[in-house]
Amino acid sequence: MLRKTKKVISLFCALIFILPTLSYSMDKEEFLKFLIESSYPESSTKDDNSKEEDKEDKIANKEEDYIKVHIGEENIPTLNSNPNNKENVSVASSEYKNDIRLTKENPTMLIYHSHAGETYSDSPEGNYHSQNKEKSVIEVGTLLTEQLSKKGWGIAHSIKYHDYPDFTKSYASSLETVKSMLNNYKNINIAIDLHRDGRDLKTEADIQKEHERMSTTYKGEKVAKFFFVVGMKNTNVDEVQGLAEDITKFAQSKYPELVLPIVKKQYGKFNQYMAKNHMLIEIGSNGTSSDEAKASVKYVAEILDEYFKQNR
Template identity: 50%
Template sequence: MYNKFAKIVIIAILIFIIPNSVSAFDKSNLLNNLIKYSYPEIKVLEKDKTQRESNTKETQHYNQKNSQYINVYVGEENIPTINTEVNSDINLKSDVYSQNLRITNDKPEILIYHSHSCETYLDSPEGNYHSEDKEHSVMSVGCLLTNELSSLGWGVAHSTTYHDSPTYNNSYARSSQTIKSAMNKYNSIKITIDLHRDGLNIANEAVKTNIHNKYTTTINGQKVAKFFFVVGARNDDVAEVKKLADGITEYANKKYPDLIMPVVVKPYGRFNQSICDNALLVEVGSNGTTSDEAQASAKYLAEILDGYFKEKHI
């Protein structure tokens, strides 16, 4: 740990002391070599000749267990611009979220939480779309979904506890404690929603465009992110979990046919879906959609959930 920290400090110092007389191309080559020498487990990818000539180099570290990777951008010209605009309806401050929890009713019926709280959208690329930028993350969508469901008469508890920071490993084990704690405190909770966004490898601009087109649609003239439900096949009650996801998907298709994508069943997962009788894992958009597009989906997702649960008397 200390050796890696020392390497990072050395690299940071060298970045500032490299003479201005050294060309930008030579600086980038030097920095890439420093990264590869210091971290042999990191692979530097040069995607094409044009990219090499323009000195646009990206380093990826791929963690096979969690399918995560980290981008290291060399040169200021290669760092994506972060959108700093925030929807005025999003308030994730500590005075609203006491101990990372906001309650809209003394007897909340729905718990919204995020096993992967650091998942951010296209306009917040820091940390390869994983950071504590709450306002451009799945937390912001959770906040708006809380607002929308509350306006429809539901009592909602929304948790902004980080379950994947500082480490991604065991995120679901940590989020299970959040669920159990909330349900122990509020026995009125009968629905749990683990809100994520899908994650894909955005290798280049063409891939980014394809992902964006796949995960967005237009409703009432507004571009919104599509969403879908995920079912963990390792749940003892997987049939009931899938029945719920299929039921909501069918209901959504009748109202907004192009808004919802098919249910995904993951054979290796549990996703804490046995803790509550009505457990949902929903992916709203992806890292190829913007936070505005994902946030715009919240009112439609709320409308669909409200209509389905009331129709089924849940």
């Protein structure tokens, strides 16, 4: 008990001396970034009794990370307060009950979005984060659901905003969704967390450079490129990485112009330990348009369909 008391006193004293120094040496925005970077984007769940592997690791928002943190109220996804202003989506809203659409009674595949507020270059409000569904990964996920359903797959598609109101707890929130879906639909053994890549785009030159990196012309059509992200902190990292590498290799054999190498995140989990086959897929980026991302979906759907039918 005495030892714990000494540790608490030491920590308290350290905070007294360190925090003022940090706050004086940084402006307000920099200090907020410091606080967020110490825990973003993964945080522990609310369940204190859960196992260690059920808790997301803290991860720094480094320059090369696949998503950027943007400080400022104008960059926080906002709820649409007008109930009469309906977003246009590929499927009638009646298909979604409590933000979930099931294409079969017993789905085998889950598609969800830890960052549902991620939007593309044709919806730059909120620094490419908003609830403009038509220009977001939600619409891309809706289309992917349609394409895979036509190929015979039973899909559960969640359009819940896990990055609102607290963007830094996106993965803790989406973890609860994944747990609930796996508990309710026991046949699900494939999970896809669908994103778009994010870069810090400040000028038109930045946007153009990013557009060239993440898009190409294929069969006369502008198409966004895609890739897989692997969280290297997962207890089942060998399986997660092996799956991403196998599908990437398969995709390169069919559409080498469209797929990029996998990205490994040394400090991440991204909930990829939850399902037998869990993928984090980035389709396009904030430098590509939503139409380019949607144009890529038919190829992604074909790749996933053929791969998993061959490897059941």
